[in-house]
Amino acid sequence: MKKSSLDTYLLLPIKSFINKQTSVGILIIISAILAMIVANSPLAEIYHNIWKQELYIGYNNAVLNKTILHWINDGLMSIFFFMVGLELKKEIMSGELSSFRKALLPIFAAIGGMIFPALIFFFFNFGLDSFNGWGIPMATDIAFALGVLYLLGNKVPLSLKIFLTAIAVIDDLGAILVVAFFYTSEIMMNNLAMGGVFLMVLVFANFIGIRNPVFYAIAGIGGLWMAIMLSGVHATIAAVLAAFAIPTSKKINTPLFLRKVKMLSYKIKQKLNATSSSKNKTEDEITLLIEKFSLLTQDATPPLQRLESGLHSLVSFIILPIFAFANAGVTLDSNSFDYIFSDVAIGIILGLLIGKFFGIVLFTKLMVFFKISKLPPNVKWKHVYGIGFLAAMGFTMSLFITELAFENEVLLTQAKIGILSASVIAGLIGYIYLRFISRKIINESISAKGLKTTNLEFGRKENIIKNPA
Structure with missing residues (x-):
């Protein structure tokens, strides 16, 4: 069938862009750059004020009153965390985390990648008002990290991409737990109990065989999510719990x-x-x-697979770019250069760049050294070093935790400058390093094959000389 001009010049290029693994990361980067441009233009005041406008939702006395920025961070990002929960459950049921032995390596690598960044931030900010930001450098942006890795194509083994995905998913779970236990304000137990009731309803529905996604959407959003939001516990927890109740059969x-x-x-x-x-x-x-x-x-x-597939485009191409645009805009002034040398920014930059690398590599080496686990097939230690750098791209999750950790505008700006700087540096180092070592590994492999062929030929000639026909 002949394609129209609309198909050729608009729809097909858009479809091709959406299907590429790198598209999500590219779109988030564009959104962040656009936010920085707008925040440092004559539109800066409008940009900052628009996120402070308030929206109301609810009925009678059960009303949620939040700014647009909070609705993005608490509402839209709950859909993102719901999808993270779906991915995590899928990995546990049938993926890299399905067996205890397979799961150990990425679990401990992720734990190492969370502990050391927090300790470095702790070192630079102990006793200061900024100490509450210790959770900021613990996170890894899965879209950014995998986007950079997929730019390398088949130059890196598929098992490396799976390994990074497993680390990033566990890292996200760690960040969610940090938010739940350390960045939750006053808790209203009656609403929390109501959330527990809705969670039991979802679990029971799964148990008796209800497979309709609409039911889970109504009970999950209208019940569990709303009750958790009103309780004071961060809504991301409701999103992950709801995801775990979705059937996989x-x-x-x-x-x-x-x-x-x-x-x-x-x-x-x-x-x-x-x-x-x-x-x-x-x-x-x-x-x-x-x-x-x-x-x-x-x-x-399975409903889990249908939901994950259905939400992918919404989350990747609408929610995450909106989040990046709303949160990444930092207005630079005469003090901005000094901000990069502040305790907050230094703690975040070194926490991500050094803490992530050191934590992931050290814990992975310990697991392999004590023969508890082994590296994935075709993955070499040089690849693990590259993963250590890519995992330092904390963009989305780090910005998310920043908004929870700080209310002071100066601390927010310092943190965002640190996150943006570290994420860009980590992405560049990780990409350049993995590209370089991948070429080297391929060349070494070709040389080894050539040497093996030469040795075989030499052996044949030697046999002919010793045993002439």
Whole structure:
């Protein structure tokens, strides 16, 4: 079928961009750069004021009154954390975290990558008002880190990408727990108990076999999320708990699905081959059979997978760019250069660049040295060093924790400058280093293969000399 100009010049390029693994990271970077440009332009005052406007939601006395910035960070980002929860559950059920031995290496690597950054920040800010920001350098931005890794294509092994994904997912879980236990204000126990009731409803629904995503959306958002928000506990916790209640089983198993697909295909062929007086009637019957195909596919796909797939574009191409644009805008002035040498910025920069690298590499080495775990297939220590740098890109999660840790505008600015600086430096170092060592590893592999071939040829010639025909 001939493509229209709209398809060729607009829709297909957009679809191609969305399907690329690097697109999310690129879009977040563009959003952050745009925020910096606007925040340092004549529109700076409008940019900062728009996020301070208040929005109300609720009924009677149960009303949530928050600024637009808080709705983005607490509301929209809850959808992001819901998807993180779905990914985490999938990894636990059937991925890298499905077996205890496989999970140990990324778990301990992530723990090391959280402990050392917090200790470095602690060292620079102990006894200061900024001490509450110790959780900021603990985070890894999974979209940024994987985006940079996917830019390298097949120059790095697939197992390395899986290893980084597992570390980043566990890192996100660690950040969520930090938010829950250390960045939660006064707790209202009655609302928290109500949230617990809704959580039990979700778990029970999963147990008795309810598979409709709409039910989980209503009970999860209208019940669990709202109750947790009103309790004072951060809403991200509700999002992750709701994700863990989503079913991973399907309505029909694969053999039954294949039999039904075969039956429907046979019926469609019969309709096509049959001579019917009413062509329109036949087409309508075929359309109904095709609709059954669609329903059958839904029944054979677990709700968790359907939700994850459905939310991916919303989170990646709308929520995360909006979050980056709303939070990354820092207005630079004559004091900004001094801010980069503040205790907050230095603690974050060194925490991310040195703490992340040292923590991930050290804990990974300890796990391998004591033979508790081993490196993933085709992954070398040089690759692990590169992962240590990429994990230092803390952008999204670090900005998120910053908004919870500080209310003082100066501390917020210092933290954001530190996060942006560290994330850019870490991304560049990680990309350049992995690109360089990947070439070196490929060249060494080619040389080794060449040497092996030469030795084989030499061996054959030696045999001919010793044993002439």
